[in-house]
Amino acid sequence: MLIELNGISKVYVRGTEEVHALRSVDLAIDDNEYVSLMGPSGSGKSTLMNILGCLDSPTEGTYRLNGTDVSRMNANELAEVRNSRVGFIFQTFNLLPRASALQNVELPLIYNGQRRKVRRARAIQALERVGLADRMTHRPAELSGGQCQRVAIARALANGPSLLLADEPTGNLDSSTGEEIMLLFDALHEEGNTVLLVTHDPVIALQAERLIRIHDGRIASDEQLA
């Protein structure tokens, strides 16, 4: 099992008010699965993705990634997991605006302590993989939304993670650009990557092999697609 969640809860406390973003979620995802996650706004999708991506920690429950208990890790160990075992793709791309595409893709390699030559080569390779070999020196402002998301995907791929997490990766893109990005995810899955993506678009959700619906912090349905 790549991912094993047991009784994961997340409670946000705001003054006297408690928000239960996740309520005792159990979930298992295997290597090389292609999963889409749907649910109404505020249902806890992003909260779940952040916990899976080790950006956030659960209030309760255990999270095993590749067999290791992530919920017991300290800040440095979590940073290492984020760096090399998970590739996170955001709706808003989250690229550094002043850095070139190549420099953005190099970031996780820098934090992985790679030497200059190695990281250059790997970053170029990742950018070639997403079809941006001719845009490496461009800054995010000089790229289209679709191209920015490709740079973000290349960055997520840079350290060869075992899991790709994408929170509404097409949410900021028009439908045709969104389709191109989805083709890229399909291809990455074909190549053996485990992909988990959040979407509001049923058409996109149906491209995956498994569809999980989440409602009010609970898993409402979990079905294998044809």
Added chain:
Amino acid sequence: MIFLEAIRIALGQIWVNKLRTALTLLGMMIGVGAVVGIVSIGEGMRQFVIDEFGKLGGAQFVMITPQYMQLKDGRWVPNPRYKPLTMDDLAVVEQSSDRLAAVLPSMNSGANLRYRKASYQTSAAGTLPEFSEVYNWEVAEGRFLINADLEKLRRVCVIGQEVREELFGLAPFLGREVKLNGQRFTVVGLMEDRQTFGENWGDQVLVPVTTAQRRLAGNKYIQAMVAHAKEQEDVPDITEAIEKALKKRHGPEASYQIVSGRSILEQVEQTILLLKLVVGGIAGISLLVGGIGIMNILLVSVAERTREIGIRKALGAKPVTLLWQFVIEAMALSLTGGALGVAAGYGLGEGIARVISHYSELNFPSIVSPEATLFVLALSIAIGLFFGIYPAARASRLDPVDALRSE
């Protein structure tokens, strides 16, 4: 690797926010500049005093004068116990230590000089042939006083450049007779042009001390003695030996004021050190102000770049990595400020030295020692470290999800 990256990011930040950086660094620059400027002026002053002392025969002289005392009405009068000094005393002092290079008498009397229609008012100094060597002051033309002049009480004189100009103009002067207080003296030499502490030596008239006693003063006294040690380290011992020898000769009550050039120099050095510490300390406070400016700008920077910090955290930057990134940024800032300050301080010191030199005609240097420069730069880095830690710790502790959500 990550360090190089941090330095690169820091320099990039400084460059992107040029104006903001410049304004922040102004405080730092003024602080460092003031410290460096003042220290360099102080150092220049010290060097100047040492150099000028060197022209006076160095700090190895010991001056023996009658002890003066202050009366209730404020007047300074010779101590009644004081016994006038004579050339015999000088011989005694000469014998008191084998580490003395020379002992010169000090024997000045007002002198009215006349040559044809020209006249010049100055003072004539009775001295010995060693004078020229001790003060490292050479004759330009003719000769200096010789032993025969003293033995035979010759009425000869050696004159300074200004005396010559006033009396002779461009006319020949060697071998000419001038009237010194109505008595005929023959000019045998002309001294080189010279200045110390901005004072011209050109008004000097040097005569054999024996002649001065007999012809000018009419007694056998000298006013003071200046003993010159071979080495500066010997000055304290020599001072003691001289005092002992004089007491032995004149009795234990005899009192003389014995001042060494070394003690004067030490006093001057102490005064300058105090100046450096006090003014430098005040300027140092502005360094603190500069440091607070750096802390402020870093807090602003951390707030502005919260999202960037979130992105870096999401990509695997460890807390300690981010801590270093911001500390290095603070140190790069403060080091830049410090370096600019050193340059400004150097300019300030040089400027002040030039102004002093220009208006006083003293050759006044401004000196920035490499040690002082390194110290100030190290201090700048330390200030960056100190004031950068808090903002950096704030950045490193940000929660990634919160940071990513910020705009």
